[in-house]
Amino acid sequence: MWTRERKDDRRRERITLNLASMIDVTFLLLIYFLVTAVLAEPEDRLTPDLQVQTGEAAGREADLEPQVLEVLIADGQPIYRLGSIVMASRAELRERLDALPRSAGVFIRVGDGVPVGFAVTAIQVARDLDFEQVTYVPHSP
Amino acid sequence: MAWRRKQRDRIFPVDITPMIDVVFLLIIFFMVTAQFAKLSRAELDLPREPGERSELAEPDTIIINLTRDGTLIVNDREVERDALASMVQEVLEQTTDDPAMAHVLLRVDRETDSARLNELVVQLQAIGVGRVRVATEVP
Incomplete structure (x- = not known):
């Protein structure tokens, strides 16, 4: 009789254990982490080779007829220069690079003072056009 | 009375343990990945x-952040320019035999003066890094 009562008490205790608040908190945490994870900006990457040569030697003396794209500042504006051709926009750059042979690769010589985003655009365009090798050359005067 | 007991039995046998397990695993996963990021x-x-x-075959060996004002941040710590080379070299020695095969990710603010990036590239090249990954934000 006594044991039966005790068993009933135990069962009641077990049944009254309320998990609702813990589950509420757990779900709130889960939703928080899900939302913050989604808010992170998606990133990708570009993989240029590196070549350190300063001055006029970069991509000239060391290589046979290299294709050198310069990214520099002229009259306070960032520009792209391919030989004597000057380009200011991505569309122009793409058009000019598209006319070059892919197998020779392209050297992107970046001068000081240019915003990095502008230089990265040049790498992106060269990659999009499937140049076999895209080389970043820092060019400090 | 008997009907009530039946009702109670029908409600409580629902076992939510696996669901709570999964939810906790998800929380731990998000907490850990958020912390690493x-x-x-x-x-x-x-x-x-x-x-x-394209899918990355191998993870980044080291991530170097370069802010707009030229501050270098590695593993959430500001690093002096002079100390960077030895720090990167140390990490590369621990993770790879050949620095040329290391996967160095450069996260550089788009408005940063390229002179800062150029200095960094010269430093990396001096310790044998031949190729870098430059992070971009997918528009």
Whole structure:
């Protein structure tokens, strides 16, 4: 009789254990982490080779007829220069690079003072056009 | 009375243990990944480019953040320019035999003066890094 009562008490205790608040908190945490994870900006990457040569030697003396794209500042504006051709926009750059042979690769010589985003655009365009090798050359005067 | 007991039995046998297990696992996963992301990735306005759109075969060996004002941040810590080379070299020695095969990810703010990036590239080349990954923000 006594044991039966005790068993009933135990069962009641077990049944009254309320998990609702813990589950509420757990779900709130889960939703928080899900939302913050989604808010992170998606990133990708570009993989240029590196070549350190300063001055006029970069991509000239060391290589046979290299294709050198310069990214520099002229009259306070960032520009792209391919030989004597000057380009200011991505569309122009793409058009000019598209006319070059892919197998020779392209050297992107970046001068000081240019915003990095502008230089990265040049790498992106060269990659999009499937140049076999895209080389970043820092060019400090 | 008997009907009430039946009702109670029908409600309580629902076993929510596996669901709670899964939810906790998800929380732990998100907490850990969020922490790692915070440690290695500083808040920067990366260049808005689509990137190479290919799956990475190997993870980054080291992530170097370069802010607009030229501050270098590695593993959530500001690093002096002079100390960077030895720090990177140490990490590369621990992770790879050949520095040329290392996967160095550069996260550079798009408005940063390229002179800062050029200095960094010269430093990396001096310790044998032959190729870098430049992070972009997918538009």
